[in-house]
Amino acid sequence: MDRTLPQPTPETQHFWDGCAAGELRLQRCVDCREAYFPPRPLCPKCGSRAVEVFPASGKASLYSYVINHRPRPDMGTAPHSIAVVALEEGPRMMTNIVDCPQTPEALQLDMPLKVTFQNFGAITLPFFKPAEA
DSSP states (O other): OOOOOOOOOTTTHHHHHHHHTTOOEEEEETTTOOEESSOOSSOTTTOOSOEEEEEOOOEEEEEEEEEEOSOBTTTBSSOEEEEEEEETTSOEEEEOBOSSOOSTTTSOTTOEEEEEEEEOSSOEEEEEEEOOO
């Protein structure tokens, strides 16, 4: 069994196109300047439809996580993290932490992270890994 992949919609296509190009793209309200995720056609803060897409820095910090010890067919039998990261631009995003031991000792809250991308054929997903010291 393979990983269940998200299906792009017209509202999210810019995000998935950015991932395929190796760029994390967010939206920002032109009126109140609030950056947000996930993609949507109007600002969640003020309701404005004047929104723009911009390239994010790809920097984040670990906000919260759980370590899943149940095996997944697409990830093998090793434990894996299900995490929420706080992007440098403000929004939070659910993801997995990769290239790091999946232990509480290694997954420290507020640790600096950077985005990395993995192509699954039909779609490219963003993951986060520890930033270089």
